[in-house]
Amino acid sequence: MATTDEVRERIEAFARQLCADLGDVDDSNSLSWLDAVEEQAVEIGDAVATALVEKNASRCPSVEAEATCPMCDRPGRYRGARERELITRRGPATIAEPEYFCPCCRKAFFPDDECDRC
């Protein structure tokens, strides 16, 4: 996903507002003031990246009462949402995905697996 000019402007405005809200960086436990500033910047970036991954990775597809089992092509019943932890470049992110159970194979399956990279 390319960042559009509008999204870039919103990110910059959000960053300026967040900096104003946070005030001065506490460098009392850091090697230096610059180290403290960089550490906080990385922490904020990681939190934004994790929220973005969690929001987008959990959105697809819609939940149905049944889904086709990838092993036997028979219908499996929806069992609920299962949380799964993804390891991203910016740290762990938790997503929710629908879990189904196939009574023929006696196994759970996750139709979203094919959608994880869509």
Ligand SMILES: [Zn+2]
């Ligand atoms: Zn099956």
